[in-house]
Amino acid sequence: MFLRLLFCLFYPMNLHRASFYFHNFQKLARLWLKDREATAVIKQVRADKLTYLEPAALIDLHTRVTQVEQQGLSGIMIEAGCALGGSALVIAAGKQPDRPLYLYDAFEMIPPPSTADGADAQQRFDVIASGQATGIKGGTYYGYRANLLAQVQHTFTHYGFETDEQHIHFVKGFYEDTLAVNQPVALAHIDCDWHDSVMTCLQRIEPHLVSGGVLIIDDYKDWSGCRTAVDTYFANRQDEFVFEMKSRLHIVRK
Numbered sequence: 001m002f003l004r005l006l007f008c009l010f011y012p013m014n015l016h017r018a019s020f021y022f023h024n025f026q027k028l029a030r031l032w033l034k035d036r037e038a039t040a041v042i043k044q045v046r047a048d049k050l051t052y053l054e055p056a057a058l059i060d061l062h063t064r065v066t067q068v069e070q071q072g073l074s075g076i077m078i079e080a081g082c083a084l085g086g087s088a089l090v091i092a093a094g095k096q097p098d099r100p101l102y103l104y105d106a107f108e109m110i111p112p113p114s115t116a117d118g119a120d121a122q123q124r125f126d127v128i129a130s131g132q133a134t135g136i137k138g139g140t141y142y143g144y145r146a147n148l149l150a151q152v153q154h155t156f157t158h159y160g161f162e163t164d165e166q167h168i169h170f171v172k173g174f175y176e177d178t179l180a181v182n183q184p185v186a187l188a189h190i191d192c193d194w195h196d197s198v199m200t201c202l203q204r205i206e207p208h209l210v211s212g213g214v215l216i217i218d219d220y221k222d223w224s225g226c227r228t229a230v231d232t233y234f235a236n237r238q239d240e241f242v243f244e245m246k247s248r249l250h251i252v253r254k
């Protein structure tokens, strides 16, 4: 990270990238002063190519998780969109062992976007469906891996998590079939790209969100369908929530 930052600084055309790296470097350095363990997990999941999220987004996610714990909010934590487990490991590292964490994912190919998604999603899905998608930093795209769920479970063990003891649950399948929440929710990380997936998550999770609880929307700035789903779902409900644009959109129930 530091070397990349230096490199960009010497090439003025890369100023935008330089400021991106500087922001991430600064946030990592601040976290390192406060919480070395969290810094180590964030650096490790990135080194192991387990996540699409940049350090700043992982730090914001971890900070939210620890805030929820410090505030003593009741409720489970959820991630919808686990893929290789990178951001889920960061949530797991920040939560108390007895707080349940549910990790929902197809753990196979992502379902196709719908007509509510824009051309960006359709084009991306065409590449995925053609078998030409590359994974994080050139690795195998997670959707093409056999036994993805078993791989992710193995990764959790490798990172030192006892998933049963630490109340970490994996739920395989499409959210439309699997996501049935019937208890209070303290935090949900919604990272599933397409309109219908995000809408299903909002419809099934938000009614259970406790006061002070937070929905973190990973793709609001990145995928048109996600943006449409969030804007549609929260239209006329602005008074009930605080919308904080950090490295990702954090929506906190008042």
Ligand SMILES: C[S@@+](CC[C@H](N)C(=O)[O-])C[C@H]1O[C@@H](n2cnc3c(N)ncnc32)[C@H](O)[C@@H]1O
Binding pocket: 050, 051, 052, 053, 080, 081, 082, 083, 084, 085, 086, 087, 088, 104, 105, 106, 107, 108, 109, 110, 111, 173, 174, 175, 176, 191, 192, 193, 194, 196, 197
């Ligand atoms: C961008 S990846 C998640 C990345 C991960 N959070 C990380 O740390 O980088 C999005 C995931 O959402 C899953 N997904 C999207 N829509 C889904 C749906 N309707 N049901 C189940 N899984 C879905 C995909 O299969 C994929 O694994």
